[in-house]
Amino acid sequence: QKEVEQNSGPLSVPEGAIASLNCTYSDRGSQSFFWYRQYSGKSPELIMFIYSNGDKEDGRFTAQLNKASQYVSLLIRDSQPSDSATYLCAVYNFNKFYFGSGTKLNVKP
Amino acid sequence: DGGITQSPKYLFRKEGQNVTLSCEQNLNHDAMYWYRQDPGQGLRLIYYSQIVNDFQKGDIAEGYSVSREKKESFPLTVTSAQKNPTAFYLCASSMGTSDTFGSGTRLTVV
Numbered sequence: 605q606k607e608v609e610q611n612s613g614p615l616s617v618p619e620g621a622i623a624s625l626n627c628t629y630s631d632r633g634s635q636s637f638f639w640y641r642q643y644s645g646k647s648p649e650l651i652m653f654i655y656s657n658g659d660k661e662d663g664r665f666t667a668q669l670n671k672a673s674q675y676v677s678l679l680i681r682d683s684q685p686s687d688s689a690t691y692l693c694a695v696y697n698f699n700k701f702y703f704g705s706g707t708k709l710n711v712k713p
Numbered sequence: 714d715g716g717i718t719q720s721p722k723y724l725f726r727k728e729g730q731n732v733t734l735s736c737e738q739n740l741n742h743d744a745m746y747w748y749r750q751d752p753g754q755g756l757r758l759i760y761y762s763q764i765v766n767d768f769q770k771g772d773i774a775e776g777y778s779v780s781r782e783k784k785e786s787f788p789l790t791v792t793s794a795q796k797n798p799t800a801f802y803l804c805a806s807s808m809g810t811s812d813t814f815g816s817g818t819r820l821t822v823v
Contacts (some may be wrong), residue, residue, distance in 0.1 A: 608755075610755075612753070620746055631764075645819075646816070647815060648814055650812070664785075692756070699763055700758060700771070701756040701758075701805075701807075701812065703748075703756040703757075704755050705754055705755035708754050712714050712804040
């Protein structure tokens with residue numbers, strides 16, 4: 605079983621809609637969770653991190669964490685074509701980051 | 714400006730040849746990591762180092778070697794034992810859970 609699982613997509617949403625990206629993890633003791641955005645051919649860039657159950661908002665982005673369900677999500681409000689990228693979920697455990705395979709998001713104008 | 718520098722950006726390797734990818738950081742981060750990314754895939758951990766002169770194997774260490782003689786530097790050697798080395802290689806460093814990525818090296822076997 606992989607440490608971090610994501611649906612590979614692609615997820616297609618129209619411009620202005622809410623994009624919802626999901627991630628599950630296997631280690632119940634995980635404490636730190638991250639969302640990265642990666643444009644094709646580029647390195648990942650950190651969008652959000654979350655440590656506590658509940659929601660964390662930063663501009664158009666909201667990270668949601670449910671430790672009981674071992675589930676973390678990223679909502680992107682008012683999606684823009686520039687949001688089209690692959691979104692990687694990561695969990696930090698035992699001094700290492702474990703990455704999911706990423707979900708490709710397409711925002712259609 | 715602080716950051717991570719990876720070089721070269723593009724690298725071509727002949728069959729049976731060893732090549733070394735450079736990773737330098739001036740962030741004073743203790744931990745450094747090497748990841749491999751194949752097309753359409755996530756990041757897989759090759760090696761990581763928490764302190765100078767110490768490093769640990771990740772999930773796909775076979776065919777790779779590293780050294781950590783200085784805090785700032787964590788070079789990765791792709792040896793001839795790595796049979797399918799064509800991939801995008803990313804170096805990262807972190808202080809606690811705050812990490813930074815380099816811009817990557819794209820390695821191609823010719």
